[in-house]
Amino acid sequence: MPLPVLVRRLSRSVVLSAAAGLAGILGVALVYAAVLRSGWVLLILVTAVLHQAALAWILLLCRRGAVARAAVLFCLADWLIVVAVLLVVPEVAPALVPIIVARIVSTLPYLDRAALLRLVAASLAVGLAVGTLSRLHPLGVEHMIPGWVITAFVVVFVPVALGIVGLDLWQHSATLLELTQRALRANARLQASERALAEQAAELRRSRARLVAAADEERRRVERDLHDGAQQTLIGLCLEVSLLAEQAPEGARLRTQLRRLEETAQEAVTELRELAHGLYPPVLATQGLASALQAVLRRSRLPVRAEVAAIGRRPPEQEAAVYFCCREALQNVEKHAGPGAEARVALAEDPDGTLRFSVVDSGRGLDPGRPDGHGLISMRDRLAAVGGYLEVSSSPRGGTRVAGTIPPAHPGAVGLAPTVAAGDST
Known part of the structure; x- marks a missing residue:
C-alpha cells in the first residue's frame, strides 16, 4: 500500500498538468481558428484533448493507490503531446527535451530501479525515432506557420511548461525529503528497539546462567550429601551386618539371612554410588x-x-x-x-x-x-x-x-541453559 503522501503529491501533479494542458488546448485552438486551418494543427489539438482524457484516467489510478503505474503513464502521456508537436514543428525539439527529462525525474519517488530504467530506455527510443523521422521525412507544415507563432510558442509556452514542471519537481523533492526523514526516524526507532532487545537478550542469558549455575551447584551438593551421608551409612551397615554374620553359627539360618541382607545392602550402596555419580561426577x-x-x-x-x-x-x-x-x-x-x-x-x-x-x-x-x-x-x-x-x-x-x-572461553563466561536431568534421553 503506497504512502498517502505519494498519492497526494502525484495527484496534485496530475491536476497541475491538466490545468496547463487546458491552457495549451486553448492556445492551439486559437492558432487553428485565427492563423492556420491545417489538419496537422488539428492533430495537435486532438492529441491535447486525448492527453486530458489520459490525465483523468491517471488521476483515477492515483486515487486507487496504483501510484507506480500512474507515474509511468503520466510520463508517457506527455509523450503524446511531444510526439505530435515534433512531427508538425521539429524546430521546437530543443525546447521540449527539458520538459520530458524533468518529467522522467519526477517519477523517481514512485518507481523502483528496474522500472525507471525501462522508462528511460523507452523514452530514449521514442525520442530518437520521432526526432529522426521528423528530420528525415518532414511534413512540410513548418513553413506554413508564421514565424511569430513559433516564436510565441518558444517564448511563452516553453517557459510556462518548464515552470510547471519545475514546480512539480520541487514538490517531488519535498516528497523525497519527507520519505527520507520518515526512513531515518523509522531507522532510529528500529535501532532503539534493537538495543532494547539486545539488553533483554543479555539479561535473559544472565538469568539462564544463574539458573544453570544454581542447578549444577545443587547437583554437586546432593552428590556430596549422598556420598558423605546415606552412602557412608549404608557402608557402615554393610560392615555391621558382615560382622554379625561372622559371629552367627556356621550353617545357621540366621547366618544365611544376614549374608543375604549384606548382599542387598551392597547392591544399595552400588546403586546409590551410581545415582550420585549421575547427578554430578566428582x-x-x-x-x-x-x-x-x-x-x-x-x-x-x-x-x-x-x-x-x-x-x-x-x-x-x-x-x-x-x-x-x-x-x-x-x-x-x-x-x-x-x-x-x-x-x-x-x-x-x-x-x-x-x-x-x-x-x-x-x-x-x-x-x-x-x-x-x-x-x-x-x-x-x-x-x-x-x-x-x-x-x-x-x-x-x-x-x-x-x-x-x-566457542573459546572468555572471562566471566557463564552457562545459560536450563539444567538437564542426567538420565533424560531422546
Whole structure:
C-alpha cells in the first residue's frame, strides 16, 4: 500500500498538468481558428484533448493507490503531446527535451530501479525515432506557420511548461525529503528497539546462567550429601551386618539371612554410588572433562572407540555441558541404535580455543519425520547456554552423528541453559 503522501503529491501533479494542458488546448485552438486551418494543427489539438482524457484516467489510478503505474503513464502521456508537436514543428525539439527529462525525474519517488530504467530506455527510443523521422521525412507544415507563432510558442509556452514542471519537481523533492526523514526516524526507532532487545537478550542469558549455575551447584551438593551421608551409612551397615554374620553359627539360618541382607545392602550402596555419580561426577570437578568422559566410556555397555584429546580446564558450565551431552548421546545409542551398534566419541580443542565433540554410532539412524525428543532438545539448550550449538545428522544407510561446538572461553563466561536431568534421553 503506497504512502498517502505519494498519492497526494502525484495527484496534485496530475491536476497541475491538466490545468496547463487546458491552457495549451486553448492556445492551439486559437492558432487553428485565427492563423492556420491545417489538419496537422488539428492533430495537435486532438492529441491535447486525448492527453486530458489520459490525465483523468491517471488521476483515477492515483486515487486507487496504483501510484507506480500512474507515474509511468503520466510520463508517457506527455509523450503524446511531444510526439505530435515534433512531427508538425521539429524546430521546437530543443525546447521540449527539458520538459520530458524533468518529467522522467519526477517519477523517481514512485518507481523502483528496474522500472525507471525501462522508462528511460523507452523514452530514449521514442525520442530518437520521432526526432529522426521528423528530420528525415518532414511534413512540410513548418513553413506554413508564421514565424511569430513559433516564436510565441518558444517564448511563452516553453517557459510556462518548464515552470510547471519545475514546480512539480520541487514538490517531488519535498516528497523525497519527507520519505527520507520518515526512513531515518523509522531507522532510529528500529535501532532503539534493537538495543532494547539486545539488553533483554543479555539479561535473559544472565538469568539462564544463574539458573544453570544454581542447578549444577545443587547437583554437586546432593552428590556430596549422598556420598558423605546415606552412602557412608549404608557402608557402615554393610560392615555391621558382615560382622554379625561372622559371629552367627556356621550353617545357621540366621547366618544365611544376614549374608543375604549384606548382599542387598551392597547392591544399595552400588546403586546409590551410581545415582550420585549421575547427578554430578566428582571426577568432572576434580580432574576435568577428558578424565570424566574416559570414565563414562569405561562404564558403557557399548563397544566405544575413544578419540579424547588431552585438553586444558574449561569453565565448569562448559565442561558440564559437554559431559552431559556426550553421556546423553551414548545413552541414546544404547537405547535406540539397535543390536550390534558401535560408537565413536571424539573430543578436541582447536588452536583458537574452540571446543568440539562428537558421538557417532553405526546404528539404525534417526527417523527424519520424527521430531526431536526431550534429550536432543536438552542438549541443544545446554550448549546454547554457553554460546555453543548442536548438529545432529543421520545417514540413510544408518548411523547418527551428534556433534557440538563451544566457542573459546572468555572471562566471566557463564552457562545459560536450563539444567538437564542426567538420565533424560531422546
